[in-house]
Amino acid sequence: MEKATLLEWYRQMVLIRRFEQKCAELYQLGKIGGFLHLYIGQEAIAVGSIAARRAADHVITAYRDHGHALAVGTETKYIMAEMLGKATGVSKGKGGSMHLADVSRNFWGGHAVVGAHLSLAVGLALSESYRGTDNAVLCYFGDGATNIGYFHESLNLAGVWQLPVVWICENNQYGMGTAVDRASAVSEMIRKAHAYGMEGKQVDGMNVFAVYEATKAALQAVRDGAGPQFLEMITYRFEGHSMGDPLRYRTKDEVEKWRADDPIGILERHLLEQGIATQQELDQVDTAVDAELAAAVQFAEESPLPALEKLYTDIYVDSE
Template sequence: MNSASGASAPGHQGRRTKAKDPAAAHDRRLLRDMLLIRRFEERCVELYSAAAIRGFVHLYIGEEAVAVGVHQALTEQDAVVSTYREHGHALARGVPPEAVMAEMYGRVTGCSRGRGGSMHLFEPGRRFYGGNAIVAGGLPLAAGLALADRMRGGDQVTCCFFGDGAFAEGEFHETANLAALWGLPVLFVCENNLYAMGTALAREHAQTDLAMRAASYGMAAWAVDGMDVRAVERAARSAVTSIRAGNGPHFLEARTYRFRAHSMYDPDRYRPKDEIAEWKRHDPVTGLTEALRASGRLTSGRLKKLEREVTEEVEAAVEAAGRAPEEPVDDLLRHVTGRDEEES
């Protein structure tokens, strides 16, 4: 008998095939992406302590929901501009963990050939333009990229991540004004983690509602819970859809929190311990995990599998970085502005 008669297919007698749940699969993917960032960053802490990674390192632990949620709304044709706290952005963008870790190690197989390190991840093939060490330095670049894309045609969006500290810089206000004036397709994502290095938001800004202030430039702007990856995704999709429709730049204030100090050098004495503990109760990774388990869309076995896959992926990146060569001394003058022009 054929399947229309109600008989089971050959080899599946007596078993029912579970219906696929695309929404559940998508949420599990969000969880996996956040887990990858979290475990990558935790491994970086260990490697930094062992002196395998040197220089400045700014961890993204606690803020994973912002990068992962926003990237759900972006395509490969869109551009992303980041800050010096960009490991999570790079991984969410699809830069391979091996290339990111090799860059952390200063090896030639890194996405910036080992020249940039933690603060200068760069992958033009994925339209990932920094890693910028200067606070607010990526904002004017985002406006330029958006203008170039619009002049070439198409509906590409430039997404620019920056912190609340950058909001106090002139580059933000100049860029926001110009982007709104020219109707540039820019998504401004302010990762408001309440501290510009060690300066609390209320000690730096007389008006702490950053979304409201951004709206004064004539762009759509609103705040979102940056500890909820699904809320971030919904907000980002709404904003990007509107930008692609020709409605000019949009601003998202993702209210989030970094669980670690500003950098590995920071003693972190400016934040109350109870404040950190309270924010950890809203951990984006734990929150989504518990929600999925409560709804029956994530079993213990599947969670263990996700953890195992992510751990293996990070360890493979560490091993590859450890084996990778350093850049030859003879190549150190290559790719230097002006030098290549002189030799050509």
């Protein structure tokens, strides 16, 4: 892997981490409304897997979507503007934190009904299969989504039709506050993939290299005609489910244990210990990220609110 690539992964992961920290801050100040779900702890998954895609491959995820939006390359300032409900936001202020999308980058959202977007992923994959391309879909979801009907119907139909989907289960151990083994009859998500004709693979979701390699192999398998693939990324969200989560369902010890496996720390140590980058180079990346974030917040703050005349726009195409 080239140094520039690794530094870019590091930059994206730090950007996501600090973006989320900034969002938490702005939420406490009342500048971000609604629900806010932070991706802290899971950065290696969005960054490593999206790095393995071609630009023509599609990305679709659930409501914990800031990391994916940043990893596909959507400009930070437009995402931040959406957080603040501004007209310049990626969704013009009509979507919010849970509904980011950037169709120009084949990023289709940001969906907040658990499991529903798996069925949309089937449709995206169908459209590529229908046209005879070898483009694929990366569809992300949490462990909690494996318990809803959409999951089973979608994995089944994708299997029946042999559609080009890589299902990426971000198993962060909890669906809201309910631990996997309290919500799922099997604790290994790949066992659910077996029912739909997929071998599945468990991956260390804290290690960006492992995520990248597994996704790359899965995408290649899809393009080679092996049908849909299933990756279970073992990970952990360091923060609560959303802002205001009382965190009564897990112990501090457990959180500390996982925090020792910080995905950014793992990459940082690798870069330094292998002599790929110097501390100074990493510090420069951190500084640039901070500057980018500060500019993004300023852009968002200074952007106009959506005009009230926009209330009735973008509902129907035919009336426009």
